[in-house]
Amino acid sequence: YAIIGYSEILLEDAQDLGYEDFVHDLDNIHTSGKHLLTIINDILDLSKIEAGKMDVHWESFDIMALIENVLATIQPLIEENGNTLEIICEDNQEPIVADPNKMRQVILNLLSNAAKFTENGKIILKFKVVNNDENFISQNGNCNSTDKMLVLSVADTGIGISEEKIDSLFQPFTQADNSTTRKYGGTGLGLAISRHFCKMMGGDIAVVSEVNKGSIFTVKFPVLETGFIN
Ligand SMILES: Nc1ncnc2c1ncn2[C@@H]1O[C@H](COP(=O)(O)OP(=O)(O)OP(=O)(O)O)[C@@H](O)[C@H]1O
Ligand SMILES: [Mg+2]
CATH class of the missing domain: 3.30.565.10 (Histidine kinase-like ATPase, C-terminal domain)
Structure with a gap:
């Protein structure tokens, strides 16, 4: 979460300051960070399901x-x-x-x-x-x-x-x-x-x-x- 949060802050700073070179790279870090998080969450969900520990909350x-x-x-x-x-x-x-x-x-x-x-x-x-x-x-x-x-x-x-x-x-x-x-x-x-x-x-x-x-x-x-x- 820190990677996503900080890259987002830096991205906004870079945009405000007009550091165009950084904007592109920071955007990549941000996007990849979010992507990685989705994959990790999916794998965790699946492990939890397979371990029989996933509960249903009505x-x-x-x-x-x-x-x-x-x-x-x-x-x-x-x-x-x-x-x-x-x-x-x-x-x-x-x-x-x-x-x-x-x-x-x-x-x-x-x-x-x-x-x-x-x-x-x-x-x-x-x-x-x-x-x-x-x-x-x-x-x-x-x-x-x-x-x-x-x-x-x-x-x-x-x-x-x-x-x-x-x-x-x-x-x-x-x-x-x-x-x-x-x-x-x-x-x-x-x-x-x-x-x-x-x-x-x-x-x-x-x-x-x-x-x-x-x-x-x-x-x-x-x-x-x-x-x-x-
Ligand atoms: N709406 C769709 N149209 C065409 N193919 C589809 C569609 N939905 C799923 N598929 C096929 O089913 C596969 C499995 O879908 P699934 O959502 O499980 O995985 P994914 O989208 O490839 O990856 P992930 O959801 O983990 O990011 C896809 O890779 C794709 O080949
Ligand atoms: Mg999918």
């Missing part, structure tokens, strides 16, 4: 507020490749009970993938709370929440994923092909962690995709409506 929260928070983080990444993002939220949004941090991380992973693997295209984030007709069950606090489920999807018009590769995407450290790392970076942990998080919340994540057309990742997990709690 909380009541407003989905739309969470989505807006995610968008503030992800918007620059979406614009970087000339993409546009559309949000479709169906029906009136009651607060739900789920794990907001895990949900946030799953959505961030999916949107960052969509942004990374799509150029001058369109990304659509869609979500709704519907009847739990797939019988997802989660041990949600003291209640079994079997009533409603959240269905959230991220669709893109990007490079897509071939049929042979699609089954292995959720394995840790797996990317669609070896050129992916060189061209797009990343470590191949995002989807593995996202699937674990969805399963811990009693749900799952699935994908349909067509090469050169795009991909749709769909997340489902049971939610408790807060009205239920008391």
Whole structure:
């Protein structure tokens, strides 16, 4: 954190003082620092999951507020490749009970993938709370929440994923092909962690995709409506 913080301070100083040569290098330190931190956090998350020490924290929260928070983080990444993002939220949004941090991380992973693997295209984030007709069950606090489920999807018009590769995407450290790392970076942990998080919340994540057309990742997990709690 200190590396990121100090390089940011120096970067601002260098900008103010007009030290153009330094700005570029400091920007690189700052960006690499942030990148490294993401990788470390992902590896720590995965180790924690594998050690069985990752807990689920149920909380009541407003989905739309969470989505807006995610968008503030992800918007620059979406614009970087000339993409546009559309949000479709169906029906009136009651607060739900789920794990907001895990949900946030799953959505961030999916949107960052969509942004990374799509150029001058369109990304659509869609979500709704519907009847739990797939019988997802989660041990949600003291209640079994079997009533409603959240269905959230991220669709893109990007490079897509071939049929042979699609089954292995959720394995840790797996990317669609070896050129992916060189061209797009990343470590191949995002989807593995996202699937674990969805399963811990009693749900799952699935994908349909067509090469050169795009991909749709769909997340489902049971939610408790807060009205239920008391
Ligand atoms: N929206 C998408 N379009 C095309 N390919 C995708 C998409 N999302 C994921 N993939 C493929 O699945 C692989 C695994 O995705 P995952 O998010 O786990 O890893 P990553 O994005 O490469 O790295 P990380 O998330 O750790 O930074 C990607 O490397 C890519 O090949
Ligand atoms: Mg990813």
